[in-house]
Each structure stands twice: as C-alpha cells, then as structure tokens.
Amino acid sequence: MRTEHDEESMMASAHADDRPEPAADPAHWLRNVVLFLSGQTVSLFGSMLVQYAVFWYLTIEYRSGVYMMLAALFGFLPQAIVSIFGGVWADRHNRKFLIMGADTAIALATLTLALIMMTGFDAVWLLFAVLAIRSAGAGIQMPAVSALLPQIVPTRTLIRVNGINGSIQSAMALLAPAAAGATYAWSSAATGGTAASLVPIFFIDVVTAVIGIGILAFIPVRAVRRASDVATGYFADLVDGVRYIAHHAFVRWLLVVFAIIFVLTVAPSNLTPLMLVRSFPAGETQDVVNLAVLEVVFSIGMVLGGILVASFFAQRSRIGLIVVSSLVFGGLSIGLGLSPNVWVFFGFMFLVGLAVPFFSTPSMTLLQETVEPERQGRVFGFVGIVMAVAMPIGMVVFGPLADVMPIELLLVAAGILTFVVIGLAVWLPAGQRAIAAAREASKTADPGAGAHAAEQAMHDEK
Numbered sequence: 001m002r003t004e005h006d007e008e009s010m011m012a013s014a015h016a017d018d019r020p021e022p023a024a025d026p027a028h029w030l031r032n033v034v035l036f037l038s039g040q041t042v043s044l045f046g047s048m049l050v051q052y053a054v055f056w057y058l059t060i061e062y063r064s065g066v067y068m069m070l071a072a073l074f075g076f077l078p079q080a081i082v083s084i085f086g087g088v089w090a091d092r093h094n095r096k097f098l099i100m101g102a103d104t105a106i107a108l109a110t111l112t113l114a115l116i117m118m119t120g121f122d123a124v125w126l127l128f129a130v131l132a133i134r135s136a137g138a139g140i141q142m143p144a145v146s147a148l149l150p151q152i153v154p155t156r157t158l159i160r161v162n163g164i165n166g167s168i169q170s171a172m173a174l175l176a177p178a179a180a181g182a183t184y185a186w187s188s189a190a191t192g193g194t195a196a197s198l199v200p201i202f203f204i205d206v207v208t209a210v211i212g213i214g215i216l217a218f219i220p221v222r223a224v225r226r227a228s229d230v231a232t233g234y235f236a237d238l239v240d241g242v243r244y245i246a247h248h249a250f251v252r253w254l255l256v257v258f259a260i261i262f263v264l265t266v267a268p269s270n271l272t273p274l275m276l277v278r279s280f281p282a283g284e285t286q287d288v289v290n291l292a293v294l295e296v297v298f299s300i301g302m303v304l305g306g307i308l309v310a311s312f313f314a315q316r317s318r319i320g321l322i323v324v325s326s327l328v329f330g331g332l333s334i335g336l337g338l339s340p341n342v343w344v345f346f347g348f349m350f351l352v353g354l355a356v357p358f359f360s361t362p363s364m365t366l367l368q369e370t371v372e373p374e375r376q377g378r379v380f381g382f383v384g385i386v387m388a389v390a391m392p393i394g395m396v397v398f399g400p401l402a403d404v405m406p407i408e409l410l411l412v413a414a415g416i417l418t419f420v421v422i423g424l425a426v427w428l429p430a431g432q433r434a435i436a437a438a439r440e441a442s443k444t445a446d447p448g449a450g451a452h453a454a455e456q457a458m459h460d461e462k
Contacts, residue, residue: 032152032219037165039219040145041172043103043212046205047134048176050110053184053201054127056291059273061193065407068274069399072267073392074128075135080388082139087241087381089140091374095148096221099141100213106137107209114202122195130202139388143380150368150376151221159318159365163310166302166357173299179204181292185285241378250370251379253425253434254363257326258383259390260421261359265329266387267394268414272336272349275407280342290342297346301353309357318362318369319435323426325358330418337411370437 058067089098113130153161180201187197245251276294277287313321332352339345371379398410425431 029152029154033161035215035219036148036152037161037168039212039215040165041168042208042215044169045172045176046208046212048173049180049183049201050130050134050198050205052177052180052292052295053198054131055273056180056184056288057195057198058124058127059277059291060287063274063277065271065274065399065402068270068402069392069395070128071131072270072395072399075131076388076392078132078135078388079139079142080385082136083143083381083384083388085381086140086384087143087378090144090147090377090381092223092377094221094223095144095151095377096216096219098144099148100216102137102140102144103209103213103216106134107206107213109133110202110209111206114199114206117196117199117202120196124195127195127198135388139381139384142384143377146364146368146380146383147373147376148221150373152219155369158368159361160310162361162365162368163306163357165306166361167306167310169302171299171303173302174296177292177295177299181288185288188288241375241382244375245379245382248371249430250434250437251367253430254322254366255383255386257322257422257425258363258386260418260425261326261329262387262390263394264414264418264421265333266391268333268398268411269336269352270391270395271398271402271407271410272345274402275336275411276342276345278407280345293346294349297350298353301350302356305354305357306361308354309361313358317439318366319439321358321362322366323422323435325355326422327419328355329359330415330422333411333415333418335415337408337415339408 055068055071058071086098110130110133113126117126149161149165150158183201183204184197187200191197245255273291273294276290280290281287282290309321329352332348332355335348336345336352339348367379367383368376398414401410426435
C-alpha cells in the first residue's frame with residue numbers, strides 16, 4: 001500500500017529528475033583531441049611552407065607593395081566569399097568530412113599546379129591562382145574546425161585546449177620557416193631563382209595534407225544536425241545566421257574588434273617582410289635567411305604566448321585579455337616602425353608573436369562559450385568573413401601607399417590609429433556592455449547558457 005511518505009518521495013524524485021544535469025564529457029575526448037590536433041598540425045605545417053615560400057618569392061622578386069596587396073586579395077577574399085556558405089555547411093553537415101574534403105581539394109589543386117610549373121610555365125598569375133584556391137578551402141575549413149572543437153572538448157577545458165592548440169601550431173611555425181627557407185634556398189639555387197623553386201614545397205604540402213586527412217579519418221564525429229533533418233534551405237540558414245549576429249549584441253561587438261585589429265594591425269604587419277628587404281637589405285641569399293628569422297622569432301613569441309595563456313591566464317578575464325592585447329598591438333606597431341636596426345626589428349616581431357595568443361585564444365573561446373552549438377558554424381563562418389575581408393581592405397590602402405612612402409611611417413600611423421579606435425570601442429556604451437556581458441557568460445557552464453547570460457547582460461546594461 002502506497003503511503004503519503006512514498007508519494008512525497010516519488011514526487012521529490014520526479015522533481016530531481018527534472019533538474020538539468022551537468023553535461024557529460026564527450027566519449028574518449030582526450031584521445032580524439034590529441035588525434036585532431038596532431039592531424040591539423042601536420043596539415044598546417046605543409047600549408048605554412050607554401051605560404052612562406054610564395055610570399056618570400058613575391059617579396060624578393062618584385063619588392064612591390066602592389067604585389068603584396070594582390071597576394072592579400074587573392075589569399076583572403078575567396079575565403080570571405082566561401083565562408084558565407086561554409087558556416088552554414090558546418091551547421092548542417094558532418095564537420096569532419098567538410099575538413100577532409102577541403103584538405104583533399106586543396107591538395108589536388110596544389111599537385112596540379114606543381115605539375116604545370118614543372119613544364120616550365122610559371123606565370124605569376126599561377127601563384128595568385130593557388131593562393132585563391134587555398135583561400136577558398138580555408139573558407140570551408142575555418143568554421144568547421146572552430147565549431148568541431150567544442151564538439152569533442154568539454155566546455156571547462158576549452159580555453160586550455162585552445163591555448164595548447166595555439167602553442168602546438170606555433171611550434172610547427174618554428175620549423176616551417178626554417179624548412180621553407182632551406183628548401184627554397186636549395187631549390188632557388190638549382191633553378192636560378194625562378195618560380196619553379198616553389199615546386200618541391202608544393203609536393204611537401206601534398207604529402208602533409210594526405211597525412212592530416214588520414215589521421216582525421218580515425219576520429220568519430222557526428223553532425224550537429226543532419227541536412228536531411230533540416231526543413232529550411234541553405235539561404236534560410238544563412239539569413240538566420242545574419243539575423244542571429246545582428247541581434248546578438250555581444251557577438252556583433254566582438255566582430256567589430258576583430259575587424260579593427262585585422263585592418264590596423266594584421267594588414268600593416270604583412271608589409272614587414274617588404275620593409276625588411278627594403279630597409280635592411282643584405283643580398284638575395286641573406287634576405288631569405290632574414291625573412292626566415294623574422295617568421296621564427298614571431299613564432300617563438302606565439303609559442304611562449306600560447307603556453308602563458310594556457311598555463312597562467314586560463315582563468316583570467318577573456319574580455320580583459322582581448323582589450324589589453326589589442327592596445328599592445330598598437331604599441332608594437334609603432335615600435336616596428338621606429339626600429340633603428342634589424343635586431344630591434346626582430347625583437348619587436350617577437351613581442352608581436354607573444355601578444356597574438358592573448359588576443360586569438362580568448363576571442364575564440366568567448367565565441368565558443370557564448371554561441372549555441374547549432375549556430376557556431378555560421379558564427380565562425382562570419383568570423384572568417386570578417387577576417388578575410390578586413391585584412392585585404394587594409395592592404396588595399398597600405399599596399400599602394402607602401403610604394404610611395406616609407407613603410408615605417410605606415411606602421412607608426414597604424415599603431416596610433418589602433419590606440420584611438422580600440423579606446424573608443426571600449427569607452428563607448430556598447431563596449432561597456434560587452435565587458436559586462438563577457439563577465440556574466442564566464443559564470444555559466446555551457447554555450448547555451450552563456451549565450452543567454454551574455455545577451456541578458458547586454459540588454460540589462462542599457
């Protein structure tokens with residue numbers, strides 16, 4: 001016979017069952033994270049070889065700000081266009097297969113280019129073509145990679161994994177300039193400095209892509225939503241993503257900060273190799289060495305910065321790190337422009353690298369913590385669009401100017417503008433609300449709750 005006490009106990013148990021339980025850790029998450037980061041790092045290594053070698057060739061061969069501008073346009077605008085759809089695909093399809101497909105397409109295009117160049121046809125537009133193809137692939141990869149990590153990593157460890165990821169990639173960046181420099185110098189000597197010297201590096205990139213794809217194949221990843229289960233079309237999903245960002249005040253503010261940094265810091269920094277060979281000329285062979293050293297010291301800074309973020313700053317205010325690092329970028333840009341010799345120039349590039357993880361890691365983590373999982377693909381797609389559009393916009397201005405005035409002056413002006421614009425972004429009411437929203441989101445345990453807390457704080461502060 002059921003007693004009143006039994007009924008009360010059953011009711012209490014029912015209410016207990018209704019309480020939300022903490023999200024369980026993804027199965028075998030540590031194994032999957034190690035495999036994922038390993039595969040992406042190997043693939044990234046090959047991509048870095050191509051990136052360094054192509055830009056060095058253009059820098060040494062043409063020494064023109066306009067060519068640097070064209071390289072930026074072909075290297076980033078296709079990513080912006082494809083990212084419009086890449087974010088939607090990442091929310092509808094299996095993100096692992098999207099990454100593998102993009103890697104495969106890039107590898108096939110690079111292999112085709114290498115075979116064409118082996119015939120002796122080495123017009124400069126071929127290099128711009130490969131930059132465009134790789135950029136388009138990045139438009140698919142970037143939102144898929146950024147949105148896949150929260151799928152396989154517990155929320156509580158996201159910033160640490162992001163920091164470790166940054167450090168691992170930066171460590172590979174230490175090897176890539178040295179490997180690219182050695183391979184390019186050897187091949188250049190054998191081919192007389194023509195574009196054919198890039199062919200061995202293209203083949204290395206194809207091999208690393210195959211290895212990366214093979215490793216990723218062993219990681220089980222489910223689609224957040226199956227395309228067959230989604231009633232809306234691609235365009236409706238795209239409009240929903242635009243509407244989400246338009247009404248998500250915190251994400252909107254963070255994207256504005258991204259745009260500022262990429263226009264005023266990343267774009268001018270792309271002129272530092274050109275400044276190196278112009279202001280500190282050392283002969284063609286030594287110029288290659290100096291360009292490699294420039295990338296190595298930058299990467300050493302990124303490695304140390306990533307380690308510091310993951311080890312000592314994981315619990316610090318995400319928004320505080322973003323604001324401070326943005327201002328530091330402004331100061332370092334001024335320092336680069338005022339460098340009296342190549343060693344001081346290298347020193348400031350090291351500090352720029354050190355500051356990068358203090359901006360990139362908390363930025364990505366904040367988005368992962370404040371955007372619902374089913375919308376992260378689209379949001380990271382728009383992040384890719386902002387980054388891919390803002391930097392070429394900056395280069396459209398800074399590139400041609402670099403051919404009519406000293407690059408040093410451009411770096412100093414960009415640094416001063418960074419101070420002014422970031423200061424306004426933080427001082428204005430929207431910036432104050434964003435800081436409060438980020439603090440509220442950091443108190444939650446999952447992205448859905450973080451998104452609600454951030455938006456609530458943005459509206460409460462009005």
